[in-house]
Amino acid sequence: MTHQFGGIWTKKKLEILESYLSAYCLALKNQSFTLHYADAFAGTGKIKNHKNPHYEPTLFSIPIDDLRGSVVTALEVKPGFHQYHFNDINPQHVAALREIKKQHPQKNITLSDRDANEFVALIVIPATLTAHSESLAVSG
Numbered sequence: 001m002t003h004q005f006g007g008i009w010t011k012k013k014l015e016i017l018e019s020y021l022s023a024y025c026l027a028l029k030n031q032s033f034t035l036h037y038a039d040a041f042a043g044t045g046k047i048k049n050h051k052n053p054h055y056e057p058t059l060f061s062i063p064i065d066d067l068r069g070s071v072v073t074a075l076e077v078k079p080g081f082h083q084y085h086f087n088d089i090n091p092q093h094v095a096a097l098r099e100i101k102k103q104h105p106q107k108n109i110t111l112s113d114r115d116a117n118e119f120v121a122l123i124v125i126p127a128t129l130t131a132h133s134e135s136l137a138v139s140g
């Protein structure tokens with residue numbers, strides 16, 4: 001499943017995310033931290049372009065090519081994280097994330113369908129504050 005949102009700023013955001021996560025993982029690869037990546041607004045992992053017959057342009061939407069979403073971008077970063085936490089309130093989006101999880105059996109991925117505020121309070125904050133050996137990158 002893909003979903004449509006954003007425009008060229010989304011492409012820019014994902015390029016920045018990829019650069020940041022690559023640098024983050026590289027900088028910490030020789031440290032003894034357990035590296036976590038958390039995305040509270042994970043989406044489906046894919047972003048559909050706006051060139052389909054049902055697309056109705058608005059003032060703020062600009063046609064873009066199909067993109068890897070933040071989830072797939074994070075999963076493909078090398079050397080990668082030890083643990084990925086993906087959350088989205090939309091059950092259909094979580095179902096799409098489940099398929100992505102199946103395609104990455106070697107990755108340690110947890111999925112949830114909470115409101116983002118609850119996800120941060122219940123999952124992200126406890127995971128990082130209770131252990132000194134954890135390092136966290138957060139996206140949305």
Ligand SMILES: C[S@@+](CC[C@H](N)C(=O)[O-])C[C@H]1O[C@@H](n2cnc3c(N)ncnc32)[C@H](O)[C@@H]1O
Pocket residue numbers: 005039040041042043044045046047068069070071087088089090093114115116117139140
């Ligand atoms: C812009 S989209 C996905 C962005 C994704 N991080 C990416 O770049 O590929 C935002 C997502 O946030 C989810 N969402 C919206 N409100 C939410 C909330 N309160 N808590 C959790 N997820 C939410 C939507 O279902 C949608 O999938």
